[in-house]
Every structure is written in structure tokens, then in C-alpha cells.
Amino acid sequence: MAQPKTPLVKEIPPKGADLSEWYQAVCYKAELVSLAPVRGCVVLRPYGFALWERLVAALDERFKATGHENAYFPLLIPEHLLLKEQEHVEGFSPEVAWVTHGGNERLSERLAIRPTSEVIIGPMYADWIRSYRDLPILINQWVNVVRWEKRTRPFLRTTEFLWQEGHTAHASEPEAREEVVRMLDIYREVAQDIAAVPVYTGEKSSSERFAGATHTFSIEALMPDGRALQSGTSHELGQNFARAYDIKFAAEDQSLQYVWTTSWGMSWRMLGALIMVHGDDRGLRMPPKMAPIEAVVVPIVKAGDDRVIHAARDLLAQLKGSGLRVRLDERDLRPGNKFADWEMRGVPIRVELGANDIAAGVATLVRRDKAKGEAGGKVTVALADVASRMTALLEEIQTNMFAQASEFLRTHTIAAGDTAEFFHLLRERAGMIDIPWCGRAQCEAFVKVETSATTRNLRPLDGAATCLACGEPATVRAYFAQSY
RNA sequence: CGGGGCGUAGCUCAGCUUGGUAGAGCGCUGCGUUCGGGACGCAGAGGUCACAGGUUCAAAUCCUGCCGCCCCGACCA
Numbered sequence: 001m002a003q004p005k006t007p008l009v010k011e012i013p014p015k016g017a018d019l020s021e022w023y024q025a026v027c028y029k030a031e032l033v034s035l036a037p038v039r040g041c042v043v044l045r046p047y048g049f050a051l052w053e054r055l056v057a058a059l060d061e062r063f064k065a066t067g068h069e070n071a072y073f074p075l076l077i078p079e080h081l082l083l084k085e086q087e088h089v090e091g092f093s094p095e096v097a098w099v100t101h102g103g104n105e106r107l108s109e110r111l112a113i114r115p116t117s118e119v120i121i122g123p124m125y126a127d128w129i130r131s132y133r134d135l136p137i138l139i140n141q142w143v144n145v146v147r148w149e150k151r152t153r154p155f156l157r158t159t160e161f162l163w164q165e166g167h168t169a170h171a172s173e174p175e176a177r178e179e180v181v182r183m184l185d186i187y188r189e190v191a192q193d194i195a196a197v198p199v200y201t202g203e204k205s206s207s208e209r210f211a212g213a214t215h216t217f218s219i220e221a222l223m224p225d226g227r228a229l230q231s232g233t234s235h236e237l238g239q240n241f242a243r244a245y246d247i248k249f250a251a252e253d254q255s256l257q258y259v260w261t262t263s264w265g266m267s268w269r270m271l272g273a274l275i276m277v278h279g280d281d282r283g284l285r286m287p288p289k290m291a292p293i294e295a296v297v298v299p300i301v302k303a304g305d306d307r308v309i310h311a312a313r314d315l316l317a318q319l320k321g322s323g324l325r326v327r328l329d330e331r332d333l334r335p336g337n338k339f340a341d342w343e344m345r346g347v348p349i350r351v352e353l354g355a356n357d358i359a360a361g362v363a364t365l366v367r368r369d370k371a372k373g374e375a376g377g378k379v380t381v382a383l384a385d386v387a388s389r390m391t392a393l394l395e396e397i398q399t400n401m402f403a404q405a406s407e408f409l410r411t412h413t414i415a416a417g418d419t420a421e422f423f424h425l426l427r428e429r430a431g432m433i434d435i436p437w438c439g440r441a442q443c444e445a446f447v448k449v450e451t452s453a454t455t456r457n458l459r460p461l462d463g464a465a466t467c468l469a470c471g472e473p474a475t476v477r478a479y480f481a482q483s484y
Numbered sequence: 485c486g487g488g489g490c491g492u493a494g495c496u497c498a499g500c501u502u503g504g505u506a507g508a509g510c511g512c513u514g515c516g517u518u519c520g521g522g523a524c525g526c527a528g529a530g531g532u533c534a535c536a537g538g539u540u541c542a543a544a545u546c547c548u549g550c551c552g553c554c555c556c557g558a559c560c561a
Binding site for chain 2: 011018020021024029035037039088091092094095116147149150151157204208209210211212213216218230233235265298300301302303333334335336337338339340341352354355356357364372452483
């Protein structure tokens, strides 16, 4: 069969051919990011920033609703502060960037560029906290951090990246645990209900735990290539940082005690998950709640006929009046180019408005979540009803996209039946491989050597079982997968 | 950081083996015809061939170094 003269999609390779190549092409062609002239760093372009802002809004609103306040701590951390928590230092030292000079003068003490802020926040909390009446402290900051990474990819791992880091201090361990669980649940909710990315929540194994934490919990999403992506973490820090930075308070019983701290973060890596999970051969697909633009109106204008453009402007005003994030594309391009362009950017609904539509008093709505020609992908709506119909349609698209992604996760989560199958599935990169696990670091290390996969996260075991990786008694259930 | 690959126009790439004044398609600009799925015609713009040395009468091409990107691995809360 002859190839069509015009391929369905120019610009990017098919998603199924090479996910990595597709991913990078989409990030650049949809104008989310550009490579910067600094190794391992990206420029977040306006459309990418708008997407980030949607995530920020969803999280920030929930942080505030649970009693947190935003603040800002310094970018630069004196070396002596960093050195105080031993495990933490060892965990981060390979990734820390240092400032050694101020102007031409060599500094007497190096300054670390924050890879995370526990150690600059610790001394401040020590300063602010005197009594149990000062607790809890519930602070979040929206900042950039720098980690010197060997290998970088847009959003997934870059030298400098944007995130939020919450840092709280509590009077008791149970209270700190409660906070950690609460924030993990917010991450789960934002990932699933806003970004439409289904995730597994659970605790990290000891080898995957945050340096300096007593417990680390994560949300883990599954990418189309069968690799998992850690998309948010919540750490119980016990009294480790309190001891290192001398954060003490007078308790009700007048004893002097160390506080219990937590930290939790979600970065723009979440956007990487969204891109990979939802995108298709035509480019991005934005879940409506994350979409910077919910709908775009494309006027189909015949030469010398300006009735269409006027009708389109009226429609735009109507939709904006309904609080929808809409745009009218008046660029001097042919409609087909505009269709392809907005599909690449993943706008959930395209409104086509031409002379035929106007004559019939309607507009044509096209859903980005449906494949071309798929039933229900295109609907005709009376002009007066577009706003209300669109609101309902956006809900439907959101639900449909989450259902599609959930179906993928479900069908790629496999409970291995025996040890041979377990190793086989991991080598095949078949997805989240679910087994009863012994919880031993040596066992996890062995699996990693054999398959390059590790535990993603753990959850309680129901009943007695044997570890399917090594045959020792199991203590938990674990998802294993290769990770990004 | 180890192994491999690649750097030529905004993008995808040819040219390099065998040294001799820089190419194509797409995109971009202007004008016109078009406009319900990536139009067409005419006219144009655009490149220190990643960078630095070396060999040579002459280097995109050969040699050395270096930087960057991609893939695999290590590393990576």
C-alpha cells in the first residue's frame, strides 16, 4: 500500500517506536521546554510554565487547606550546616554543587546550592521553637533546587528543577506520621484526580529511602515502557534532624524534648509522568484539569467572509464568561495546520466554527482524548449550549483519560506466580511486578543485579507467604520495576 | 563516570571513504490564489560545517584535543 502523501503526524516519531525519542520530541515541539546553554538544564517555556502553574495551584490550594503556610529559605547553604546530619550528607554529597568564590575572592567556607533544604531550615526551626505551644510548624516553600546529575532528561531529571518542599515539626511521633500520610494522600489525589495519572502509594524500602529519613513514602506511576516513575515523596525524619540541629521544645510535662520533623516534595517531574502517560502519536494529551488551555476555537474562514470570525469572537466571549480557559486561533494559517498544532499541545477540546456551522446555528466540538474517527470524538452543539456542553465534556474527558491510564496500570501490574516468572517479568520490563517480599536489602540488591529493577514501594502483607525473589519468609508486599 | 553513536541552515539529513569556493526537503519572509485535516505558484532570506589546535598550496572532509547531545550501564531520596 502506498504511503499517504502527507503523514498523519510530522514533527514527532510514533510513541510506540521509541518512547524516549518520542518524549523528547514532544517536549520540544509542544514548546514546553527548550534545552538551555547550560549542561543538564532546561528553559521552561510559557506553555510549560502554564502547565507547571496548574500543578502548583492544585497542590498549593491543598497545602493551605491543611494548615500549611508558604515561606522562603536561602538558596545557599554553608558547608558546616550541611555536614551536621551524617546520613543526609553521605546521601547527597555526589550531587551537591558548590559556590567557592564571591567575585574574585575565595570564600572561607564553601556554600552548597540547595539540593533540598532540610539543613538550612533546621537551624531556623531550632531558633523559632521553644515550647510545645510553638508546634506544629507547618511550612512549605516553592523553589528551585540543584542536583548534579549524570544523565538528564526534560522534567524527569534535570540539574536544576522546580518543586515544592514541605517541612514540618511536631511534638510527637504519631503526629509527624499523621502529617506524612496526609501529604502523601494529597499527592495521590493530585496525581489521580487532577493529572489523571494513577499511582501506587506505599513505603520505600530501606535502600530506596531518603537520606536521613526514618520512613519514606512515595507515589509511583507506571510509564508506557514499563518503567516506574516516583512522582512524589513524603518523609518521616524522626528526630534525626532535630538532634543534628538541636531543635528542642519544652513539653507540657516540662521535659525538654527533640521535635519530630517531616518533609515532602513534588517536582515538575510529575509533568513528565503526565506527558508520558497520556501522550499519543499526535503529541500531548492534557487532562482538562491540568490543561493550560481547555479549548481552542478554530474559525474556518472562506476568503472575504468575516461573519465567521465575528461569530468566533462572540463564542470566545461566551466561553470566557463561563470561566473556561479558552483561546481563539486567529492566526493566518490553514485550519489543518491549526488542528495539528493544538493537537500537539494536547488541548482537550477543539471547537470548529465555519460558515456551515453558523448557518445551522451550531459549532463542532472535537475531543483530543479520542482517536481520529473514533465514535463520539466529534459532536455538533447548538451555539447557545457550547459552554454548558463543554463543561460536561471536559469532565467526561478527564474521567476517560484517567480510566484509560488506570486500565494500562491494571493490565501491567502483575502478581508473579513463582520465582522464575518474577525474574522473567522483570527482565521483560512487563510493568509493576507484585510479590510477597522479605524486605531484606541483600535480596533487593540481588534482584537489581539480575534485572536492574528495584522495589518501588511496599505495603502490608495479608497472611503468611514466602518471598518470591529469594524464598525467605515474606514481611511485606512489594512492587518491583525498573525506574526512571 | 565507563561503553557506543552523533554534532553541516530553525528541523530532518546528504556531502567526508578518495581534501579543491556549502547542498536537499521541510520550515521561515514577501506577494497572489486558497482555507471543514498539515495547500499551491512566484520571489527571497538563512551556515565561522560544535569548538580549538595541527597536517596541507588548499580542510566540513585527514590527525589531535576539547565541549555538547543521544543510547546502554553505573549513579541518582
